[in-house]
Amino acid sequence: MTKEDLSHKGTISTDYRKKALLKTFIILGFIISSNLLWIILMLYGIDITDVNFSISVEIYIWIIIFGGIIPLGSLLVLSSAFYSAYVRKFSYNITGDKIIINHGVLTRTRATLPYSRIQNITIVNGIFDRMFKTFTVKIETAGSSGAAGGQGGKIRPEGYIPGLKDPYEIENKINEMLTKYSQIPSGLEDKIFKPEELAFDNFISYILSKMREGEKLKTSIKELMEKNGLSKAKLAEQVGVPIETINYLIEGRYNPSLSLAYKIAKVLNCKIEDLFKLA
Structure with a gap:
């Protein structure tokens, strides 16, 4: 880095x-x-x-x-x-496309959270936190039910940063990066639906309908990867997400953000409607 x-x-x-x-x-x-x-x-x-x-x-x-x-x-x-x-070995990095959290004493853990998976940021200030004027930041991500914490077996989100004196600094920094990341990449105007083709409406309605019905998304990502000669690892690297996210997308188990769909369409040189088999 x-x-x-x-x-x-x-x-x-x-x-x-x-x-x-x-x-x-x-x-x-x-x-x-x-x-x-x-x-x-x-x-x-x-x-x-x-x-x-x-x-x-x-x-x-x-x-x-x-x-x-x-x-x-x-x-x-x-x-x-x-x-x-634990305090000495705990660190976090907020980069241009992801958050990296390093922690652990007996078992060292490195958690990488791409901005495309972040759904919510929560600041916690419990009774003991108030006694020592500290805060805990919890970053919830898509496709994760949390990981067992090292203390008391509590279920924690992937993004867990305790013992912060100024949590709003990191919250503002993450929100700033999320805003930059969520902007529509330039040069995609000819790769997506034109307004009259209702790209946004079709994309959102399809995703929401599948979430409501509990069905898996039907995608053509695997075929488009083969057509462009890209492996899962290469696609994940160019889009900026873990390879697990690509696997979930191919299997139809993950609902991508509109920004992520734009990025995948750009890498695969196609339109958004080509990524998903709209019903």
Whole structure:
């Protein structure tokens, strides 16, 4: 990636580690305290309503130290090291045609989100976020139901950026790039329907009808690729989307944006009506 291609690069705040540690402390503290109480009651056979305890103070102290303080302290130290590494290794790049997010400690993950797949941007500011003045940006994409997060097994969108101090900066930058990306490419006037041929109306009505009916789109992309001598990988590269998107389009499992359809038509040297078998 060249410097010219790089529009915006950022990392997350170290306050994310503090927020995550506080949540971990509360959860672990509750679990360990509950287990300590259960162990004491089971070990000595004391009913919870019985106030005639015959256990010495020293035994209580040792149980609390070895059953509570030491395990809790050890887990917090490990958690602190983990979250510090998570913050240090988390980065995101907003380029001219996609967003790249790198994260992970034990397993390194690189998520690439083309603008053609972005559907929604959500800014979250929960209770713990407000305590440390941080925000979380969630970028929802088409054709994805989310991926399991590294903490608590939560379902997260592909575009997940926590611990931001100024989320609106990245939101504005993404919206700026989306606006540029969604503009109709120049030089396509002779490759698409003329106004009197109702290109836009035909395209939209066909896509919406298939979405409503739950049917797969019928496309001629595979035939047009063969005609132009293009492979799936080459088409994906020239259009600027992952090869999975091309596979979904060929199989009729993905509803493309109008901008993406324009780009594919340009690469395949055809009109939009040639991409889809309109009913």
